[in-house]
Every structure is written in structure tokens, then in C-alpha cells.
Amino acid sequence: MKIEKVLNNNNRFIKWGEYRMRRQKAQLILLAAITIAISIVAMSLIANNLMNVGIKTYKKEQASLFRRYNSIRSIFLRTISSAIGSMTYVSDDDIYRVVNTTRDKISLLESRYGYNFNVEVTGIEKNINTKPQTLYVDMRMSLSSGDSYIDEDMSYLLWSGNY
Amino acid sequence: MRENKAQLHVLEAVVAVAIVFLALMFVYQQATAPSVSSTYPSSQLKSLCDDALFALWSTPTEDRSYGNCLLAKLVFTNDKEGFVENMSGLLPENVFYNVWIYDGVNRSLWYPKDEPLTPIGSVVVAHQLVSNSTQILVVEMEAWEV
Numbered sequence: 001m002k003i004e005k006v007l008n009n010n011n012r013f014i015k016w017g018e019y020r021m022r023r024q025k026a027q028l029i030l031l032a033a034i035t036i037a038i039s040i041v042a043m044s045l046i047a048n049n050l051m052n053v054g055i056k057t058y059k060k061e062q063a064s065l066f067r068r069y070n071s072i073r074s075i076f077l078r079t080i081s082s083a084i085g086s087m088t089y090v091s092d093d094d095i096y097r098v099v100n101t102t103r104d105k106i107s108l109l110e111s112r113y114g115y116n117f118n119v120e121v122t123g124i125e126k127n128i129n130t131k132p133q134t135l136y137v138d139m140r141m142s143l144s145s146g147d148s149y150i151d152e153d154m155s156y157l158l159w160s161g162n163y
Numbered sequence: 164m165r166e167n168k169a170q171l172h173v174l175e176a177v178v179a180v181a182i183v184f185l186a187l188m189f190v191y192q193q194a195t196a197p198s199v200s201s202t203y204p205s206s207q208l209k210s211l212c213d214d215a216l217f218a219l220w221s222t223p224t225e226d227r228s229y230g231n232c233l234l235a236k237l238v239f240t241n242d243k244e245g246f247v248e249n250m251s252g253l254l255p256e257n258v259f260y261n262v263w264i265y266d267g268v269n270r271s272l273w274y275p276k277d278e279p280l281t282p283i284g285s286v287v288v289a290h291q292l293v294s295n296s297t298q299i300l301v302v303e304m305e306a307w308e309v
Binding site for chain 2: 102
């Protein structure tokens with residue numbers, strides 16, 4: 001009887017010990033899960049904030065560059081139109097010369113402020129059999145500053161009329 | 164047993180630190196009041212001056228001359244009073260400026276007439292291209308605030 005009692009007590013202790021072990025393991029797993037969840041939330045919050053700052057800065061720079069591009073483009077086109085419009089006969093060489101001279105001038109002025117302006121003539125279209133006759137110049141225009149960049153392919157009507 | 168307990172304590176400490184950190188971050192974000200100031204950071208002042216020059220550049224002239232660009236008309240007709248009058252509506256009173264004209268070779272003072280004002284503190288530079296039928300120039304505004 002006495003032996004049985006001792007054995008029973010021993011069994012109860014062993015079960016109690018196993019129960020505590022299991023409980024601690026469960027708590028460990030739960031805490032680990034909570035730690036991982038909190039880390040993920042914190043990291044996503046920080047990443048989101050950083051990304052928002054980056055996007056805002058990029059958008060502001062891009063908007064500023066776009067506005068400057070529009071004003072430079074307008075002045076460039078007006079200048080070449082005015083120069084070509086004053087000529088009685090226009091050869092391809094004249095077009096290249098006017099475009100390159102105007103580009104170099106604007107490029108020089110803008111480079112002082114950290115902007116790179118470039119224009120390349122990619123083609124010249126003379127339609128002499130149409131009414132009115134037209135002269136188009138195809139160009140690739142670009143402006144960059146720092147990491148921001150804008151470029152555009154355009155076909156610009158340089159002259160139209162009848163001889 | 165002891166090993167488990169130690170791991171539990173380490174994890175508890177990590178969680179506690181993370182919770183405190185997140186709480187502090189949240190409180191800081193909520194508690195920072197918007198600062199009200201009459202002075203601008205230099206990047207903001209530069210944007211303000213760029214905007215002012217661009218606004219003048221995109222304002223049409225009454226007679227559609229100078230490519231319908233008010234800034235070009237003011238510069239090429241040397242209308243300094245008109246420039247100042249228009250700028251006073253675009254810039255705050257505590258912003259002062261010199262205006263230079265740069266043609267790619269020379270940079271000459273345009274406003275004020277005789278001598279440039281002496282800048283105080285940090286100076287920002289805003290610029291805008293202007294053109295007439297023969298010339299392309301840069302209007303360069305050196306601005307600062309007091």
C-alpha cells in the first residue's frame with residue numbers, strides 16, 4: 001500500500017513536470033510569434049515612411065523639371081521658328097545650323113544651373129506637292145538634372161505656305 | 164527547464180523594447196505640432212522664387228509682344244519698376260533680391276540699378292530663360308530673406 005502511494009505521488013510529480021514543460025514551450029512559441037509580428041509591423045511602418053518621403057521628393061523634382069522643360073521647349077521652338085521664318089530659302093544645312101546653334105546657346109545658359117539640355121535632329125520632311133507646302137523637322141529633345149530626366153520625340157511644323 | 168525560462172525572458176525583453184519603441188514613435192508622430200514660422204528653409208525659398216519668375220514668364224503681355232511673355236517684355240524694355248511691382252505681389256515683404264542678366268558670356272546687374280544689395284544669411288538662386296527674336300538670356304534672381 002505504501003509503495004503504491006509513493007509510486008502514485010511520483011507519477012503525479014512527473015505529470016506536473018511535463019505539464020509545466022509543455023506550458024513553457026507554448027509560451028515560448030507565442031512570444032516568438034508576437035515578436036515576429038511586431039517586427040514586421042515596425043519594419044513595414046518605417047519602410048512606408050521612407051518610401052513616402054522618397055516618392056514626394058521625386059515627384060517634386062520631376063514636376064519642377066517638367067515645368068522648366070516646357071519653358072525651355074517653348075523658347076527653343078519659338079527661336080528656331082523665328083530664325084527659319086526670316087529666310088527666303090531653307091536648305092537642310094540651314095535647319096541643322098539653326099537647331100544646333102539655338103541648342104548650344106540654351107545648353108550653355110542652362111548648364112550654369114545644373115541642367116543638361118539636348119536636341120538632336122532625327123529627320124527633315126519637306127512636302128512640296130501638298131497645298132500648303134510644309135516643312136517638318138523631327139527632333140529628340142531632352143532635359144536632365146540630377147537623377148530626373150525628360151525626353152520627347154517630336155515632329156515640329158517649322159514652316160507652311162505656298163511658293 | 165532553465166533554458167526555456169531564459170529564452171522566455173529574452174523574448175519578453177525584446178517584445179517589451181519593441182512595444183516601448185513603437186509607442187514612442189506613435190507619440191512623437193502625434194505630438195509634433197506643425198511649426199509656424201515666417202522664415203522659409205532655403206529649398207522652399209528657392210521654389211518660391213522659381214515660382215515667381217515662372218509666373219511672370221507665363222503671364223501674357225497686353226499687346227502680345229515678346230512672345231506674349233511678360234517677363235521677357237519687362238527685361239527687354241528695361242522696365243525695372245514694372246518688374247518690382249509684379250514681384251511684390253508674388254514674394255513676401257521680407258524677401259530681398261538682386262537680379263542679374265546672363266547672356267552666356269557676361270553676367271550683368273539688372274536690378275537694383277547701380278549696386279547689388281548685400282545679401283544676409285543664405286542666398287538662393289532662381290533663374291528663367293527669356294527670349295526675343297534675336298537674343299536668349301537668363302534672368303537670374305539672387306534672393307534671401309531677413
